[in-house]
Amino acid sequence: MARSFQGDGRPASEHAGVLVPANPGSIERAGELLRAGHLVAFPTETVYGLGANALDPRAVARIFEVKGRPAFDPLIVHVLDESMLAEVAAGVPELARRLIDRFWPGPLTLVIDKSAAVPTLVTAGLDTVAVRSPAHPVARALLAAARVPVAAPSANRFGGLSPTRAEHVASQLGERVDCILDAGPSEHGVESTIVLIAAERPALLRHGAIPSEAIEPFTGPLLDATRPGDARKGLAAPGMLASHYAPRTKLRVVDPATVSRAERERAGLLAFRRPADAAGYAAVRVLADDGDLRRAAATLFDALHELDALGLERIDAEPVPETGVGRAIADRLRRAANG
Ligand code: TXA
Ligand code: MG
Numbered sequence: 282m283a284r285s286f287q288g289d290g291r292p293a294s295e296h297a298g299v300l301v302p303a304n305p306g307s308i309e310r311a312g313e314l315l316r317a318g319h320l321v322a323f324p325t326e327t328v329y330g331l332g333a334n335a336l337d338p339r340a341v342a343r344i345f346e347v348k349g350r351p352a353f354d355p356l357i358v359h360v361l362d363e364s365m366l367a368e369v370a371a372g373v374p375e376l377a378r379r380l381i382d383r384f385w386p387g388p389l390t391l392v393i394d395k396s397a398a399v400p401t402l403v404t405a406g407l408d409t410v411a412v413r414s415p416a417h418p419v420a421r422a423l424l425a426a427a428r429v430p431v432a433a434p435s436a437n438r439f440g441g442l443s444p445t446r447a448e449h450v451a452s453q454l455g456e457r458v459d460c461i462l463d464a465g466p467s468e469h470g471v472e473s474t475i476v477l478i479a480a481e482r483p484a485l486l487r488h489g490a491i492p493s494e495a496i497e498p499f500t501g502p503l504l505d506a507t508r509p510g511d512a513r514k515g516l517a518a519p520g521m522l523a524s525h526y527a528p529r530t531k532l533r534v535v536d537p538a539t540v541s542r543a544e545r546e547r548a549g550l551l552a553f554r555r556p557a558d559a560a561g562y563a564a565v566r567v568l569a570d571d572g573d574l575r576r577a578a579a580t581l582f583d584a585l586h587e588l589d590a591l592g593l594e595r596i597d598a599e600p601v602p603e604t605g606v607g608r609a610i611a612d613r614l615r616r617a618a619n620g
Pocket of ligand 1: 325328388409410411435436471472473519
């Protein structure tokens with residue numbers, strides 16, 4: 282039986298909503314919290330995750346509760362190494378093996394057949410499990426401390442903006458989380474790319490930090506199952522809803538050149554690059570001065586959190602080029618616009 286965190290003499294309630302800098306001591310304690318069935322928000326290279334022991338159905342149930350996430354939307358299981366992978370997967374197909382060798386640790390999630398050890402709640406009743414091995418050193422140290430696979434969705438309220446800073450987690454989930462490990466802003470800023478292996482032909486379920494161009498040399502052409510309309514049985518991520526990643530402020534994707542002065546007055550502009558056509562907007566955030574898509578992805582949610590906090594009438598998001606990681610940005614903006 283794991284030593285519980287209460288072993289240090291403090292009641293669990295005292296740990297509620299704590300935002301702590303990630304260091305060896307806090308990571309060790311967070312690992313013990315996970316083992317004792319508590320929730321820990323932690324940094325990954327993509328976005329912050331809300332973690333629970335993936336093998337503990339009661340702990341996993343709390344994730345759904347705290348996020349307000351519907352039970353039909355399965356979670357990604359985070360593993361440290363081969364032995365953790367073997368705990369949650371029913372074998373690793375050859376194609377998955379190739380992708381693992383190339384992209385792990387990193388922002389690639391593979392959907393493969395699950396083992397019996399994974400509770401149905403984690404996979405929303407599916408026979409498959411989504412699994413990834415994060416590259417972020419704090420996420421890895423946490424997995425090592427927890428010594429269990431960690432189920433972790435992005436640490437936001439369901440449907441809301443993804444958290445790329447610990448403060449985003451604190452403001453959305455705050456007291457409902459037992460510990461938030463802070464390691465500064467996320468490197469990629471968009472979630473992992475999801476590839477479905479457990480099918481006749483591999484399919485792309487979510488655009489993410491690794492562009493499909495980088496994956497296809499290993500897989501051949503991927504079936505594109507990223508649009509909400511693609512929700513054919515067994516070939517789509519159940520959580521990829523038309524409305525997602527949405528700020529509270531109404532958002533639309535629009536070329537600012539077509540927006541009149543009057544319309545700009547109470548609106549914010551989320552510009553892709555400089556020079557931005559920003560005159561007359563109440564507020565402006567530029568994703569990447571030089572138009573670098575990776576930089577734009579890393580800034581995306583931070584900029585949206587900031588614009589959303591201003592209480593504007595609307596956010597106008599300038600379209601981004603849909604190549605490389607630009608496809609993940611464009612995907613997030615389209616779903617945000619449906620919020
Ligand atoms: O970058 C990431 O992947 C982040 C960090 C925290 O690792 N996590 C993340 O989790 O984005 P979440 O819960 O926000 O998104 C998980 C997505 C959902 O769209 C869900 O439907 C899909 O993965 N998914 C999970 N298990 C699946 C399965 N067995 N089959 C198909 N889709 C699955
Ligand atoms: Mg999410």
